[in-house]
Amino acid sequence: MIMKLLGCRSIRFIRYFSDVQKVTKFKPKASRKINYCTPILSEERKKSINKIVALQISGRYLTCTSFLRDGNMLVDWKMLCFPENMYKFNLNDIYNSVVDIMKDLPQGDAYLIENYMKMPSNVNVAGANLFYIKLQTLAMLIALINSSQMKDLSTNTNEKDSKVVLMKARLHARLFRIIVGTEIISSQTITESMLKGNFPEHITPITPGIDAVLTYNSVQDPAIKELMSNGLMMALTFVNLVLNCNPNSLQALSTSYSKKLKSNKK
Template sequence: MNTMQNVLRSHQILHICKSCAQNVFYRKCIGQIRHFSGLYQPRYNNEEQNKILQVLNESSAEELSRFDIGKGRINSLQQFRRKRGQFCTLDAVLEVDGLGVKVLEKLCDSILNHIYGSEMEGSVDKSQVQKQLKSSKNQRSQMLTPTLQLNQKIVVQSAVGIHIGVTAVTWAHIDCSGKLLHWDLHSLELGPKKLHLTSLFDVVQNICERFPEGDLFIMEDNICSVQSHQKLPASLSINLQTSQLTAMFVALLNNSPLSLKESQSEYQHRVFFLRSRLPARLFGILVGAERVSAQTVVLDILSEAQKNSTTEPARRNLTTSRYSPINVNQDLIESYLKRTSVEKENLCWALLLTITFMDLIIHQNPRSLKTITGRK
């Protein structure tokens, strides 16, 4: 009897040991996934997780290269997505070869930084995160007037850059994917005689009717000192007229039908001013305090756009350019090339203005920001 009890007891002990071993093995194998779920579910709410998954599921290799992830891991992500389908949870991303917890953490933060324009560093304490967020917000507020609110930024699909020249008003309409949708001008046939404000208002109203429908309208904050033009009456007259045109554009565009659909308590600006000379600085056409012609730079942009239209996204070189490439319809390119030199120059500044806004404010392109801030 004692012998039988000992045998039964031995079997019980062996069964318990096997169960413990299996449990340890199970926890060891899925340790990363459990660690990720336990740490990140509270960190990323449902809305943020859905946005991250949408980016991972819908982005091309070119679009993923904007985030904090290497080319090899981008290829692994796309191969996994082709074989296994879309990612349903963040835990599923850990099944991709080469993507551990820390790599995925950096990638998720980079995606949210791209969407929200805020920096998230999981390895620093709360005070450091708040300091970085405040610094990032201050940097953007210095670039743009008024400040673009977060709830408005995340729904932006496209922006229209407006350049007010001496002889023409030009505009460029670009969406968040980098596609140039519209690029045109309206000649300012004002003549040598100064127009009355009512006549000038009619001109501005006609131009506004030609503008494409964008979520935001961007202008450059070219504030000129009156004292600097006291000895040049002609320049003073031009700048006064430009200021009048600008004020009328702000009034009309901020009170357009799209803005009026919002309730009075939720009114938001639609016209924003990019800091003076930022486009010229980003594209390297600022000599001292003076801008040089933008036509050479724009020809390079259009040439690159034509090249990218026939190149697979995965083979495009995005690491050397200080700005994000754009997609341009051949009709727009041909229309631009037929313009006079003065018209081309005005069109150039509208295009560069819009690209600068999308890169610095919407996309927060690290290469563009580094060019502007001079940080290494």
């Protein structure tokens, strides 16, 4: 009406449904590639890995879980300790402590460390300080392990793969289904069962060495046992998902555990 009063020709906005179909094109959603670890390992790098050392740190304790890919064998656990007053450390103190720890670190082709993404939201000031000290310790540990790797390489080679592999946070907990809501429950029952020869159906069975069984049974502190258990699960997660791409493990990881329980009840 206003257009007519101004002497302008009216414009008709008419679009047929067929025209809309031609204009609107929905692109298919690209499939998201999930990386279980950082850096992404090449096939050649995967084949070169035989001895795996999973590192778990809590407080002043560092547990080293040694695992042989050849024969799927749990070799043993090794417990290393930082000084008791670690929470008072500055960067120089942390560096010196990590240098001392490096002398007793087991040899391995790959060292696994869980990739911590963020600090828990419900911690106090002391807890936050310990968390940052833990991150600083891990950062220096990663740097020293990789720098020792560089020293061993000849100047004519281009092979500079990181010896440290950062596993996706909570990946082993998801694979072994020890997450309830947002909390991770104890993994010791599953580990004790595996040491007796009983394994989850989606995990390739392993052979525990005699030393490993004796070491695990000799530990009385439940907190240390939990570190040892998580270290074993991290090593098995790395072997099944990253190195061997076990189809049963991949399917179990992508399947909702709650849905599986509901289907079993039916």
